[in-house]
Amino acid sequence: MSVFFSLLKREVRTCFYSPIAYVVMFFFWMLTGGNFIWLLSQLASGESLTVATQLMFSGPLLSISLPFVVPLITMRLFAEEKKLGTLEALLTTSVRVPELVLAKFCGALVFYIVLWLPVFVYAFIQAKLCSADVVGFPDVGALRAGGIGVLLVGVLYISVGLFMSSVTSNQIVAAIGGIALLFGASFSLALLAYSAQNPVLRVIGQYYSPYVHMMDFSRGIMDGRIVVMYLAYAAWFLFAATRVVEGRRA
Template structure:
């Protein structure tokens, strides 16, 4: 455990020492801020109580911004270490590969959580701006559920990004591969879920589309089927990453 904590601390520190981290942060905060301003404009003309949480968490802008941002966080995790040769050095120590993978995963997840911190400011703003006669706005239950969704989707995307980073020593290749996979799948699955004329394709899209899931999460729905899907897929990508790194050790 102490090895994991040491590795995690190192990953955490490295995340915040990288200049690209602040570029990502700036980009994401501008996008989410713009999304929030659009939401405020919409709400001046009167919207349903659910609109706010769905607008903050489930909007199209963020659905397609996250698949763009996550590869920028994960691209360096293994690719950089491989390029610098520090990975091979690390693998010669007693560090176990699953610990290493989990530490990098947790470090990236914490950085991803930091990206979502402005949401607290948005929610505080909504509470302050809400007329006194409206009770229960924003919806506390829906906010908790939305954060669960944000965490699960982030976990899967980071696991995918980590896996791509473990496959190559080139950060750009890792980023492009992750972006292609995450953005492409989000686009295709959202299309399948909403526009497919075949009901079986539509069901498949609805099962895997993070856009559809985020709409449900942000209205307070926690569904075991979706949660298990995210956990299983994240675990599988982490497992593949572990095997890829272990292959380097041999």
């Protein structure tokens, strides 16, 4: 366990020392700020507080940006170490590959959580801006469910990005591969969920679309099947990345 925490500390430090991390942070915080300003304008136009809370986590800007932002976080996890030759040196030690993969995953997840922290600050500001006669806003249950939804989507997206980084030594290739897979899947499923004429295809899109899931979570709706699905797919990509790295050790 001490080895894992040492690796995790190394990954978190490396992540926050990376210039690209701060570019991503600036870009995403600009989007969350823009989303908050847009929500305030919606409220001023008569939009309900319930819808405003829902769009705090599932606004179009944020949903579209995540398939681009996460691969930029994960592209260096293995690809950079392969290019520098430090991965081979690390694999010659007694470090177990599952520990290494999990440490890199958790390090990226810590940075992902930091990206979302301003959203909870915006929710607090929004609550303070409401008049005193408004009761029950913000809905703590909806905020909690929205936070869980954000975390689940991040877990899956990071595992996909980590897998893409494990199969190449080029960070750009890892980023483009992750963006293509995540954006292509999320866009196609959202298109099926809202535009498919065939009811079967529409049900498939609604069941698998991350955008639909984020809308449901931000309403306070939590489906245990969706939670298990995200965790299962994330575990599969982490297992696949582990097998790829173990292949290099062999």
